[in-house]
Amino acid sequence: MKLLFVSNGHGEAAIADRLAREIQAIAPSTHVDHLGLVGESCSQFMHDVGPARSMPSGGLIAMGNVTNIVRDVGGGLIGLTLAQRRFLKGARGSYDRVVAIGDVFALLMALAVRAPVTYVGTAKSVNVAPYGPMERRVLRRAAEVFVRDEATAAQLRAQGVDARAPGNVIVDLYAGDEDARAEAAVEGFVPALGVFPGSRANAYADARFVMDIVRHAAATRGQLGAVLSIAPHLQSDAFAHALQADGWTVERSSDERIPFTLRLGDRVVARAWRGPIGPLLTRVQVVLGQAGTANEAAAAAGIPVVAFERDHDRKGAWYRMRQHGLLGDALVVLPGDPDAAIAGVNALLDDPSRRVEMGRIGRERMGGAGGAHAIARAIADALADVRA
Secondary structure: EEEEEEOOHHHHHHHHHHHHHHHHHHOOOOOEEEEEOOOOOOOOEEEEEEOOOOOOOOOOOOOOHHHHHHHHOOOHHHHHHHHHHHHHHHOOOOEEEEEEEOHHHHHHHHHHHHEEEEEEEEEOEEEOOOOOOHHHHHHHOOEEEEEOOOHHHHHHHHHOOOOOOOHHHHHHOOOOOOOOOOHHHOOOOOOOOEEEEEOOOOOHHHHHHHHHHHHHHHOOOOOEEEEEEEEEOOOOOHHHHHHHHHOOEEOOOOOOOOOOEEOOOOOEEEEEOEEEEEEEEOOOOOEEEOOOOHHHHHHHOOOOOEEOOOOOOOOHHHHHHHHHHHHHHHHHEEEEHHHHHHHHHHHHHHHHHHHHHHHHHHHHHHOOOHHHHHHHHHEEEEHHHHHH
């Protein structure tokens, strides 16, 4: 049986890979392909197919963000989308089922294959942005619809969309991953902070900003340290060069998991990490994150999350508003002004009861585990029905 995933974002591609892993455990003979509509992915359990290219915005062009739309159009967005649409039309008859992950645009694109489509909605929720009338019209064309929470599924069912919410797949995204090297990454750090700069092109600049906050926090906490998580398709050397320019002493390593260490004088203050974030989420006490899905995964693990309003256009404000709507007080959003950001992080580090409450809220907002397996089982059962 042949299955095609169509994802609309970096986090969505990671979700596709997790579902593919679950499906192949259930039905090992399933061949799984993946078309990433946004950026270039590094799949472990799928074969990447079709046209792919990174866009300047990293895929954040929602809510009328004219600046990012113009940048992406200049970067070839229209041509890329048309090429992807041609690929999907040309794939008609090649797949037994298609799984669209992300927003309704991913579903619209997936429908071009004219195979049954399972839709996995990852962002929209009645907690922050319910599906609108036009989106619901598209959702009704899917063979199966899964959304992130039961309240959203109930509202959709009342509006004529047969939606289910067996669990938020983001909760399972990094669950069960382990890597012995993660212990070395946090060695000597009390507390240990996770730094998640994200997976888009601005991750390099965001890492410099966040690591400057770490520098100031470490000045008054003799054992505090941070682990800088580097997304698979970003370049370790680019992070190292940028941080060296900011005054960090960079010690490079041949260790593929910990490619470099950051020192201030004789003290190791941070280590880079090139591996799954799951092992970090069992070892850090706070996450300073400019990420999307990774921030939500941290909240699901009960880790307090801090994000920063770094952008001067509408994207940053909208994106953090949406994330705060989903996570509630499990996430604190601080100003992009360095002094205010440093003061906010220090205040959180000095307030253990607040951190405990943030962790509780994160687990509550994100829900329990098991969604990935339930959705994968439904997809595998649908494929089995075709085979029968």
